[in-house]
Amino acid sequence: MSAARVGVVTFPGTLDDQDAARAVRLAGAEAVSLWHGDHDLKGVDAVFLPGGFSYGDYLRCGAISRFAPLMEELIPAAKSGLPVLGTCNGFQILCEAHLLPGALTRNASLHYVCRDQRIKVESATTTWTSAFEPGQELVLPIKHGEGRYVASADTLEALEANGQVVFRYVGGNPNGSLNDIAGISNETGTIVGLMPHPEHAVEDLVGAPSTDGLGFFTSILKKLVNV
Amino acid sequence: MNTDSVKRAAETPDEAMPFAELGMKQDEYDRVKEILGRRPTSSELAIYSVMWSEHCSYKSSKVHLKQFATKAPESEALLVGMGENAGVVDIGDGWAATFKIESHNHPSYVEPHQGAATGVGGIVRDIMSMGARPIAVMDALRFGGADQADTRRVLPGVVEGISSYGNCLGLPNIGGEVVFDPCYIGNPLVNALCVGLLRKDQIKLATAPGPGNKVVLFGASTGPDGIGGASVLASATFEDESEAKRPAVQVGDPFMEKLLIECCLELYAADVVVGIQDLGAAGVSCATTELAAKGTGGMHVDLNLVPLRDSSLRPEEILMSESQERMMAVVSPSDIPAFMAICEKWDVPAVVIGEVTDTGRLVMTWDGSVIVDIPPGTAADEGPVYERPFHEPAGQAALNQAVDLPRSEDLRATLLQLLGSPNLASKEWVTSQYDRYVRSNTVLAQPADAGMLRISEVMDGATPTNRGIALATDGNGRYAKLDPYAGAQLALAEAYRNVAVTGAKPLAVTNCLNFGSPEDPEVMWQFAEAVRGLADACKTLGVPVTGGNVSFYNQTGTAAIHPTPVVGVLGVIDDVAKRVRSGFLEPGLRIALLGETREEFGGSEWAHVVHSHLGGLPPEVDLVAEQGLASVMVEAAARGLVAGSHDLSDGGLAIALAEACLARGVGATVSLVGDPFVDLFSESSARALVAVRPEAFEEFAALCASHEVPCYGLGETGGDALVVEGVLAISVAELRDTHTKTLPALFG
Amino acid sequence: MARVVVDVMLKPEILDPQGQAIARALPRLGFSGVSEVRQGKRFEIELEGAADEAALADVRKMAETLLANTVIEEYTVRVEG
Amino acid sequence: MARVVVDVMLKPEILDPQGQAIARALPRLGFSGVSEVRQGKRFEIELEGAADEAALADVRKMAETLLANTVIEEYTVRVEG
Ligand SMILES: Nc1ncnc2c1ncn2[C@@H]1O[C@H](COP(=O)(O)OP(=O)(O)O)[C@@H](O)[C@H]1O
Numbered sequence A: 001m002s003a004a005r006v007g008v009v010t011f012p013g014t015l016d017d018q019d020a021a022r023a024v025r026l027a028g029a030e031a032v033s034l035w036h037g038d039h040d041l042k043g044v045d046a047v048f049l050p051g052g053f054s055y056g057d058y059l060r061c062g063a064i065s066r067f068a069p070l071m072e073e074l075i076p077a078a079k080s081g082l083p084v085l086g087t088c089n090g091f092q093i094l095c096e097a098h099l100l101p102g103a104l105t106r107n108a109s110l111h112y113v114c115r116d117q118r119i120k121v122e123s124a125t126t127t128w129t130s131a132f133e134p135g136q137e138l139v140l141p142i143k144h145g146e147g148r149y150v151a152s153a154d155t156l157e158a159l160e161a162n163g164q165v166v167f168r169y170v171g172g173n174p175n176g177s178l179n180d181i182a183g184i185s186n187e188t189g190t191i192v193g194l195m196p197h198p199e200h201a202v203e204d205l206v207g208a209p210s211t212d213g214l215g216f217f218t219s220i221l222k223k224l225v226n227v
Numbered sequence B: 001m002n003t004d005s006v007k008r009a010a011e012t013p014d015e016a017m018p019f020a021e022l023g024m025k026q027d028e029y030d031r032v033k034e035i036l037g038r039r040p041t042s043s044e045l046a047i048y049s050v051m052w053s054e055h056c057s058y059k060s061s062k063v064h065l066k067q068f069a070t071k072a073p074e075s076e077a078l079l080v081g082m083g084e085n086a087g088v089v090d091i092g093d094g095w096a097a098t099f100k101i102e103s104h105n106h107p108s109y110v111e112p113h114q115g116a117a118t119g120v121g122g123i124v125r126d127i128m129s130m131g132a133r134p135i136a137v138m139d140a141l142r143f144g145g146a147d148q149a150d151t152r153r154v155l156p157g158v159v160e161g162i163s164s165y166g167n168c169l170g171l172p173n174i175g176g177e178v179v180f181d182p183c184y185i186g187n188p189l190v191n192a193l194c195v196g197l198l199r200k201d202q203i204k205l206a207t208a209p210g211p212g213n214k215v216v217l218f219g220a221s222t223g224p225d226g227i228g229g230a231s232v233l234a235s236a237t238f239e240d241e242s243e244a245k246r247p248a249v250q251v252g253d254p255f256m257e258k259l260l261i262e263c264c265l266e267l268y269a270a271d272v273v274v275g276i277q278d279l280g281a282a283g284v285s286c287a288t289t290e291l292a293a294k295g296t297g298g299m300h301v302d303l304n305l306v307p308l309r310d311s312s313l314r315p316e317e318i319l320m321s322e323s324q325e326r327m328m329a330v331v332s333p334s335d336i337p338a339f340m341a342i343c344e345k346w347d348v349p350a351v352v353i354g355e356v357t358d359t360g361r362l363v364m365t366w367d368g369s370v371i372v373d374i375p376p377g378t379a380a381d382e383g384p385v386y387e388r389p390f391h392e393p394a395g396q397a398a399l400n401q402a403v404d405l406p407r408s409e410d411l412r413a414t415l416l417q418l419l420g421s422p423n424l425a426s427k428e429w430v431t432s433q434y435d436r437y438v439r440s441n442t443v444l445a446q447p448a449d450a451g452m453l454r455i456s457e458v459m460d461g462a463t464p465t466n467r468g469i470a471l472a473t474d475g476n477g478r479y480a481k482l483d484p485y486a487g488a489q490l491a492l493a494e495a496y497r498n499v500a501v502t503g504a505k506p507l508a509v510t511n512c513l514n515f516g517s518p519e520d521p522e523v524m525w526q527f528a529e530a531v532r533g534l535a536d537a538c539k540t541l542g543v544p545v546t547g548g549n550v551s552f553y554n555q556t557g558t559a560a561i562h563p564t565p566v567v568g569v570l571g572v573i574d575d576v577a578k579r580v581r582s583g584f585l586e587p588g589l590r591i592a593l594l595g596e597t598r599e600e601f602g603g604s605e606w607a608h609v610v611h612s613h614l615g616g617l618p619p620e621v622d623l624v625a626e627q628g629l630a631s632v633m634v635e636a637a638a639r640g641l642v643a644g645s646h647d648l649s650d651g652g653l654a655i656a657l658a659e660a661c662l663a664r665g666v667g668a669t670v671s672l673v674g675d676p677f678v679d680l681f682s683e684s685s686a687r688a689l690v691a692v693r694p695e696a697f698e699e700f701a702a703l704c705a706s707h708e709v710p711c712y713g714l715g716e717t718g719g720d721a722l723v724v725e726g727v728l729a730i731s732v733a734e735l736r737d738t739h740t741k742t743l744p745a746l747f748g
Numbered sequence C, D: 001m002a003r004v005v006v007d008v009m010l011k012p013e014i015l016d017p018q019g020q021a022i023a024r025a026l027p028r029l030g031f032s033g034v035s036e037v038r039q040g041k042r043f044e045i046e047l048e049g050a051a052d053e054a055a056l057a058d059v060r061k062m063a064e065t066l067l068a069n070t071v072i073e074e075y076t077v078r079v080e081g
């Protein structure tokens, strides 16, 4: 059986693409580079939208990227079930593209914050979190200036009711997110966005003092193999 | 509008030129006339005035900086030495590292955010221009007193500027310094360091060889940034509709810089670059004269081809503009299509503005007439050289008188007072605004003694290696004020020690020399002494200076800052998995103090915090001891003998112990043999703390003995308090509270 | 050549920490009498042609799809005279 | 109760990377005919009292010292009707 192929998207200003590709490889999958300017998903089995400052995060984080040619392919594919994980800027792009509800706004502290953050797994039923236990705590780095999740009261209620809140911050909310939300999914759990960075927590030697990020990749691999 | 051409200059030999307004002296102007055999055109004057400025020509410092070369130790590692955009050292396995530190002090005072941001941008482009991928940044910062009003304006802006620019480039910030002292109130220091990685055989140089090769300007378009001076030229001589006042502030576009980084790396990989130079201070003037001077010697440029952000710019202004995020490359004509295609892929505008010639002249045209025709070397390399007079400051002897300062009996309170003081308090308020994880190669970062990066995964297709590099910057203005010769050496010793305690072997040095006015003989003495001290110490320690930067005129009126040489040391570790982390990582380890403690309080943090006093002499410099200590640490790391370390510096053993406990919240119990006050707070150099597994202690002690490094068992890690038997006990929680609350309380 | 201005503000129900931080700082700086501050964005758009209905419709679409995120923001478009 | 609006824009000679990035993106998104975009800030200030001369003078001072960085930005103050 050939390895699962996970696409890693690079926009102008994407920063964590190399890290994402490495994490994908460490988990045993093949990382496939996807270029923002191509209308080509290269037949990948899943897509990772990594962090960074695509288009300098000018205007609003993710606002310009979501119009990229690649997104014209990705948006319909994701809507019909292609698994997509967006971290940090990737999460922002998913919200701007309306693949996930709500929006990410300036941190309440008004400062960029880089720290090792505890989060709780609220949903282990999504495509990207099945390797975790519900209620499990993870330590992942966060590094962002605009990570405060906001949505209308109705949307929030629906997210909570449908179990679409996938991660919540514990031990202190770093950005003022509503309901301490660190990550959410779409209704079917195939699209997940979160502010923390699993790709920076996959090796002992570098990055955060944990390897909790590996679970995201083992989750998607398990899913792809079972399909 | 009338343009001052070479033809016109020849016809109007007596026309007065505003050289004085551009900061040029009469004799310098006379030399320009002598070189050209006529008066310069306004564009030529623009070029000479910026190229011969202190900033670009090093005219006051050159005679002293020579010592870095003449006294340089033998080093096989040195691939490119001083004189290029940045030095390059061989780090083994076919890899090379390039690194340099540079100041952006004055702009950061005027507009803290943009000043600091463009400081990072500038140093990153220097590293790129060597052919390297930038892989990390560091920032050494000095501000006025922490409670002074202007510090509250400057510091948050500077940190935000570094944060927004560096984070957006995807470069981890792996270390730096934040120091407060009222002497910096009108003159904050923002020194930015960048390190890059490249294959040893892929070094790029700033040179324009090969007649017929094209000169390409790429990156951002040129606007009226930082050309306050040039408007004098554009308006003074030639009638004209006096231009709007030009901004002195340059605004950075980190997104464009990120695109430039990726674009340059792809250009290098495609091998379509013959020579390359970044545009920093003096912009197009500097890039063209330097490239031409180091190449075949001639270049022809059509200034009308420079893409402008503001179409009203005059040629003089284009020549002096300091618009950011621009590079200049020399490209063979047959490679131009490939070059342009790569630029287009990355959305980086690129334009051919000229070509290399063999005339030995740099010729520029504007609207068809020749406005510049000079031998480029005269602007780039043959600037004025001053032997500025210097003498010891009048009050130096009195300053060096030791004063007996009263010592409190309550050492617990003294420790907490120091630990919570702005210079020793946790810098997390600053460092948490910097991305230290991006690219996932950060092995050590703040608050480690040195930053460390693995290199094998930096670039695709990299040769597998376990190697890593470590970097630290240090400087102590108080020490240097008391004795600039020793102060510079202590800065080097500390950075060297910080690198060594992580297990990396110190290899090479960069430095940023921040001083007052060179026209003040007392400041010039401080400068001369500092350079002499640093060069001597580099020779003894066997680490060459590979590059650096001088920043003069850091003064307000006649009050200069403390002389502040900031020294960066780069080290190499053969196996990053064997790096030694900072502090006490687990209970049950034996704690040892390496090195000798003397009664040394001149310039100490204790005297500063408790008595606001500066006097006496700084700690003794013992480079042989530093070398022994480094050898022990490097070998111990390679043999896996130590389970944690921490160097001793500001605040002495007391602060080192407290910080070691705070690393992981593991307490310690130690006992002292000498006078507790001296043992705890003296700042003797060449010392470090180590934590050793009990079973390895004997072997470690033997290693110390073999290098003649004193090793004193102090006690053991464990518990939830720092206990100095018979002297003090402080819970880790209280230490943490004291350590972490100071900066947030000051800056919000 | 005409200039169109697009103002983008957070919807009233969305927390505006920047505006709040300013409002909190004001009394400390000696300014009283301000009950609320909200911070938004202002875009100045220079058109190559005239600001006729077609151009304005274009700008409105630009505001709707790009300049504002209508999940959290609202916008106004006007010609600057 | 009155609302005063403070518009803060970068001075014309200062580089506006955000505005440029937006302008560069527009053609790709199918918008043509825009020659330049500049992005600035808009502050809506709710006063407790009327927007009389004294209050406006206060707001101007606020703009000068806090809302705008006059090294690189300029501002205008107006009462919104
Ligand atoms: N303090 C110093 N120590 C060693 N080299 C220095 C020092 N200051 C400047 N240099 C060297 O002088 C050269 C010119 O410096 P600089 O003008 O800063 O470089 P650039 O042209 O890249 O801006 C560089 O090679 C730099 O490394």
Ligand SMILES: [Mg+2]
Pocket: B085, B126, B278, B280
């Ligand atoms: Mg340079």
